[in-house]
Amino acid sequence: MSDQRPRGLANLKWSFLFFMVGGALTFVPFxxxxxxxxxxxxxxxLIVGWRDLGRSTLAEAPRYKSTGSWLIYSIVIAVVVAVIGGVLVSIQFVSAVPALGSTPPSLQAIYQSQAFRNLESEFIxxxxxxxxxxxxxxxRVITSLMRLAEEVSQPHLKTAGWLLLTxxxxxxxxxxxxxxMLYTGVISFPTPTTAGRLGAFYGIYYYLSFAGYGGxxxxxxSLVAEGLLILASYMGYKGLKGARLG
Structure with missing residues (x-):
């Protein structure tokens, strides 16, 4: 089996580049x-890159391969939990809708109903x-990235790991x-009126439609988090580029 180290490093580099560009685009409405x-x-x-490194001659290759597997399993588990939880919450909500009185209740009435507000904690x-x-x-990705930083002698990767941990x-x-803030009522989910028809297209600025200063x-x-992601991605990209050239 050929050494997959160059391919793995290249895929991880592309991963950080896409994370960096995606984070930058988040700041732009629409x-x-x-x-x-x-x-x-x-x-x-990211998944493919770690699994490629798992087939390399690096000392921590088994760990890198399992890191890719962890990512796959976590996505599957998250989707299953979200679907099952969403169905259970939806059933509770649908059973409470008839109590609103109007037939059928308007979307505005549903958003403003106590039944919807009571289910916010379940959504959380x-x-x-x-x-x-x-x-x-x-x-797991963070710790593996720090191990990789030592193996390829690229301190930028360790910096990226610390930034991702932060x-x-x-x-x-x-x-x-x-x-x-949601539980105490400082903020509440925006209604169609406060969010506007194009609310979702405003990206993270959509949070301004939440009631009060909480938005x-x-x-x-959110802006600070995106800034950290962009900086970490840049350091990771720079470190992986150096590792490929080294």
Missing amino acids: VGLVGGLFYIVALVF AVGGAAYIAPLLAWY LAVFGLGSLAVFSA VVILVL
């Missing part, structure tokens, strides 16, 4: 949704449960803040 497509492509390159629980497996896989911790903190807080947290 174009931000395209950034999500870049993230998907980046994730594919489902999102948190689906977040666990990807978070563990992401930590991003993960920051993401957990942001999720906790968002959940607390501004969430927007700032």
Whole structure:
């Protein structure tokens, strides 16, 4: 079997490049949704890259191969949890809709109903449960990246690992803040009126449609997170480029 190290490093480099471009696009209204497509492509390159390194002659090859597997398993688990949780929450919500009185109830009435507000905590629980497996896989990616940095003697990769770890911790903190603000009523899910018909196309600026100052807080947290991702991706791209040339 031929050494897959060059191919693995190249795929990881492409992954960080797509993460970097996707993060930059997120800052641009109406174009931000395209950034999500870049993230998907980046994730594919990330999985393939680690699995290629798992077939290389590097000392940590078995670990790198398992890192790619962790990513695949985490995606499957997250999707299953999200689907099952979403179905259960939807069943509860649908059963509560008749209590709204109007036949059929308008979308505006549904958003403003107490039944919908009561289910916000369930939405948070489902999102948190689906977040666990990807978070563990992401930590595996970080530690593997730091091991790779030592093997190929590229300190930029270790810096990228620390930045990604900071991003993960920051993401957990942001999720906790968002959940607390939603649970205490500081913010609420935007209604069609407050969000506007093109609300989703505004990217992360969509958070401004959340009621109160909470939307501004969430927007700032999102901007910081995207900045960390872009910086980490740049360091990872630079380190992998150096590893391929070295």
